[in-house]
Amino acid sequence: EETFNRYRESRKISLKLHKEACKYMPGGDTRTATYFEPYPHYIVKGDGAYIYDADGNKLVDFQNNYTSLIHGHNHKPTVEALQEQAALGTAYTAPFEKQTRLAEILINRVPSIDLIRFTNSGTEANMHVLRIARAYTQKSKIIKTEGGYHGTTDVFEASVDPNIKKAGTLDNIKVIPESRGVSRNALKDVLVVPFNDIENTKKVIENNFNDVACLIIEPVMGSAGQIVPTREYLEFLREITKHYGILLIFDEVVTFRLSMGGAQEKYGITPDLTSLGKIIGGGTPIGAFGGKEEIMKMYDPREKKMYHSGTFNGNALGMAGGIATLTAYNQDMVNKVNDLGTKFKTELENVFVELGLDLQVSGTGSLYNIIFSNKSIRNYRDVAGSYEKLNSLLFMSLLLKGVFNAPRGMFCMSTAMSQKDIDFAIEKLRESLLELKPVI
Numbered sequence: 261e262e263t264f265n266r267y268r269e270s271r272k273i274s275l276k277l278h279k280e281a282c283k284y285m286p287g288g289d290t291r292t293a294t295y296f297e298p299y300p301h302y303i304v305k306g307d308g309a310y311i312y313d314a315d316g317n318k319l320v321d322f323q324n325n326y327t328s329l330i331h332g333h334n335h336k337p338t339v340e341a342l343q344e345q346a347a348l349g350t351a352y353t354a355p356f357e358k359q360t361r362l363a364e365i366l367i368n369r370v371p372s373i374d375l376i377r378f379t380n381s382g383t384e385a386n387m388h389v390l391r392i393a394r395a396y397t398q399k400s401k402i403i404k405t406e407g408g409y410h411g412t413t414d415v416f417e418a419s420v421d422p423n424i425k426k427a428g429t430l431d432n433i434k435v436i437p438e439s440r441g442v443s444r445n446a447l448k449d450v451l452v453v454p455f456n457d458i459e460n461t462k463k464v465i466e467n468n469f470n471d472v473a474c475l476i477i478e479p480v481m482g483s484a485g486q487i488v489p490t491r492e493y494l495e496f497l498r499e500i501t502k503h504y505g506i507l508l509i510f511d512e513v514v515t516f517r518l519s520m521g522g523a524q525e526k527y528g529i530t531p532d533l534t535s536l537g538k539i540i541g542g543g544t545p546i547g548a549f550g551g552k553e554e555i556m557k558m559y560d561p562r563e564k565k566m567y568h569s570g571t572f573n574g575n576a577l578g579m580a581g582g583i584a585t586l587t588a589y590n591q592d593m594v595n596k597v598n599d600l601g602t603k604f605k606t607e608l609e610n611v612f613v614e615l616g617l618d619l620q621v622s623g624t625g626s627l628y629n630i631i632f633s634n635k636s637i638r639n640y641r642d643v644a645g646s647y648e649k650l651n652s653l654l655f656m657s658l659l660l661k662g663v664f665n666a667p668r669g670m671f672c673m674s675t676a677m678s679q680k681d682i683d684f685a686i687e688k689l690r691e692s693l694l695e696l697k698p699v700i
């Protein structure tokens with residue numbers, strides 16, 4: 261309570277702004293994930309690795325708009341590209357050459373993509389990737405992982421953050437809607453499997469392959485707590501889906517940042533279809549999906565098989581921002597964020613040892629999560645729910661010390677960070693964990 265009071269004391273302008281916003285929007289915002297207790301802070305500007313709130317506080321940003329800003333804020337080449345493009349127009353009802361350039365960049369980088377299409381969000385990319393999987397296989401069911409997040413649309417809002425006491429056993433996972441209003445009929449098409457679990461995934465596939473169009477996974481589970489895959493599991497998925505005529509989809513909306521060609525390049529597994537988003541738009545709203553030519557060519561309007569439109573698909577700002585950001589996210593920069601990430605993990609593990617805390621850091625590359633347990637992590641159930649309170653206490657304590665991460669314990673690095681920012685965060689984590697030690 262004392263921590264919350266200190267927050268209230270130091271965020272009075274944010275409170276005023278929040279109260280005003282609540283008059284116009286339920287809960288004061290249009291993203292459920294930005295809310296935290298007692299009320300969210302208001303940001304007035306971002307610059308490089310830092311954000312500045314309305315109450316005059318400067319914070320190191322380990323959120324980066326939920327991993328979507330690979331270069332942090334106000335990245336000069338991206339800002340210039342956006343400004344230049346804005347003066348020339350933001351969207352035209354016609355194809356636009358920069359769209360071809362961004363498509364080319366992504367196709368050259370991501371092994372599984374021969375042809376690509378743009379959307380306005382990762383959610384939308386996943387909606388379409390699912391539709392084309394159904395169209396191509398002429399089957400309708402989908403397999404997803406328990407704890408897997410693919411956006412806010414009916415089929416994907418199944419078993420994202422379920423109460424595991426109500427979710428059945430690992431060999432018979434119950435599909436649980438994440439939100440009220442999710443169509444029960446849509447959920448009939450969803451089968452849920454545990455991540456990294458060959459035996460139980462195999463069972464579900466063998467019992468249902470005649471009806472299953474695709475299996476979608478985040479190659480590294482993000483919102484579930486940065487859970488890394490075993491290579492064996494990914495290899496198994498590749499083989500079994502191929503064998504049974506099920507399309508393997510990698511949702512790389514977040515994991516694309518892990519290497520020049522995403523997690524599929526890092527782990528050496530090529531899916532049939534891939535969805536992208538977040539960093540590929542240079543900080544503007546974007547999504548994309550692509551895959552084998554044979555599948556994606558169904559979108560060619562001359563084939564008259566698939567319809568996909570969207571007023572802002574491939575809009576000029578997104579394309580210009582994406583090109584600038586990805587051109588700057590070269591191999592050196594990939595190495596830079598991954599090295600900063602490795603240092604963060606190693607230094608934090610040293611703090612755990614120093615303080616005698618049995619905690620761990622999950623994740624890889626530039627994506628990490630603090631896990632309040634020492635048990636080995638294979639899937640959602642190994643990290644689910646139980647440590648929410650500790651994560652939010654740690655989050656609030658760090659916020660008061662100038663470090664902004666995600667309330668559920670996620671930290672992601674940007675190329676705008678330096679070793680100094682990592683050292684600062686580690687020192688603040690050390691102080692916060694010491695304060696929290698009596699309750700951990």
Ligand code: PLP
Nearest residue numbers: 381382383409410411513514537
């Ligand atoms: N897929 C994954 C793995 C994500 O983490 C997210 C967003 O966090 C999405 C899809 C949805 O993307 P968007 O928020 O752009 O709709």
